[in-house]
Amino acid sequence: MTGTRVLVLNSGSSSVKYQLIDMADESRPASGLVERIGEEGGTADHAAALRRVADELDGQGLGLDSPELAAIGHRVVHGGTRFTRPTLITDDVLAGIRDLVPLAPLHNPANITGIEVARRLRPDLPQVAVFDTAFHATIPEAAARYAVDAATADRYGIRRYGFHGTSHAYVSRATAALLGKDPAEVNVIVLHLGNGASASAVRGGVCVDTSMGLTPLEGLVMGTRSGDIDPAVVFHLERVAGLDTDEIDTLLNKKSGLLGLCGDNDMREIGRRMAEGDQAAQLAFDVYVHRLRRYVGAFTAVLGRVDAIAFTAGVGENSVAVRTAALLGLDNIGVTMDPVRNAVRGNGARVVSAPSSRVTVAVVPTDEELEIARDTYALACGTAGG
Structure with missing residues (x-):
């Protein structure tokens, strides 16, 4: 060939x-x-x-x-x-x-x-x-299993699979490269923040936890998806609101998240509305950021040592406000942001934390197509292809 x-x-x-x-x-x-x-x-x-x-x-x-x-x-x-x-x-x-x-x-x-x-x-x-699920296949059973009847879970494939795997794989390696280290030496929390959003904990190049679950609905607040929610909300909507399964599915996947909270799923528009004093937009932003901070804290505990936090995808790469709010006041876990670096816009991978920060915070543009191409070429042609 x-x-x-x-x-x-x-x-x-x-x-x-x-x-x-x-x-x-x-x-x-x-x-x-x-x-x-x-x-x-x-x-x-x-x-x-x-x-x-x-x-x-x-x-x-x-x-x-x-x-x-x-x-x-x-x-x-x-x-x-x-x-x-x-x-x-x-x-x-x-x-x-x-x-x-x-x-x-x-x-x-x-x-x-x-x-x-x-x-x-x-x-x-x-x-x-x-x-999309492959990179997350390495998470341990303790993280992959839901605490439901084991026989039922096995029969119907109910477990955490995770998604955005090509992005998390690419960004975790690119973050290690930015630090001048081998991926095996680095623990990274990757925050893929687009209209769909997910977080992963990557230890030494291997994913050990991720926010999305059986489906891409679980985890972070997203553009139109609710993310984490009490499962009993579904039963409540059936019994009290009279909604059927398809209506609830549509509600949680297409009419929730930022859109459900304030009527907009574009973070740029939400930022504009916040600047004008719009309270619904401010609440949507605060809920979004609170969930992010919760996962950063949880995955810090999972990893034990965090070398870097990487922001990627549309919101992660472009929203200075989200990055600032998500990591504000986290000096106690080694995160110190540099407001000047964070405000600089660019197309390439860059560090936005202070030189004194024990945990490096980086903006790392994702490239899922390149990740797919590398995997394809390596398998089909027997070479890493760069």
Whole structure:
């Protein structure tokens, strides 16, 4: 195999994102997004969307039939307990991913469709599934298990899986590099704060705890998801409000979080409203930050020693206010922020804590596509690819 390029595909329910990455130098010859799949005025289906991706690449002289294309990497949301590392896709593997649809009914079906279409377009090419859950497969049973009936949990796969794994893997290693150390020497708390948000505790390059659980609903306050909540709220809404399961699912996943608290899920807009004295926006911000601080404290206890806290994704990388409020007054656990450093905006990884801070606080832009490309190239071509 002589090609050095990997096509990374992220097939969502109504969109396909792609990046073509040349692993010789990790450059990006092409990238794009096909949206509104199956919607009026949009692309008919995923097969048509993938053909459009192929056409866009052809138009740039980078077609799917190019000998430079070494492999295709697919983001797959849920790997369950079966798929705990990047996996070459076979018919059996695809069937296994399909078996996991009940654990990710909104995500895995779209991922599967993308894989099926790509395999039809290039049946000769190695294709690799990279799972959002895989990085978290190392968490110990004490962290993975819920305290529910064990037989029921085993029968229905009820346990903590965690998500955003490609981001947490990439950022934890990039944070170690920023410190000039090997990942095995560093304990990191990673805070992936986008519209979806999650935290992880990474000891020596290995994930030992994470905030998301059976689904991406658990954990931090998110754009539209509630995060941690008393399970009895579900029963209360059934009995008192008369809501059915689907209505509660929609409420907690799509109408809660920042959106539910103040009507906005964009942290920039919430910040603007706070500056104008909007109390609902202020409360939403305070609830969001309180949950963050709770997880920073909990994961500090889990790790015992924390060398770095890394902020990533849209909010984590761009919100000075969130970073400030989340870590304010935590000198007792070794965190001392530098307001000048923290206020500086930039595109690369950077330290925002004071030189005297025992725990380094960093902003580390995530790159999930590159993480998927590296995993795909290493497995398909037998090299780390940078």
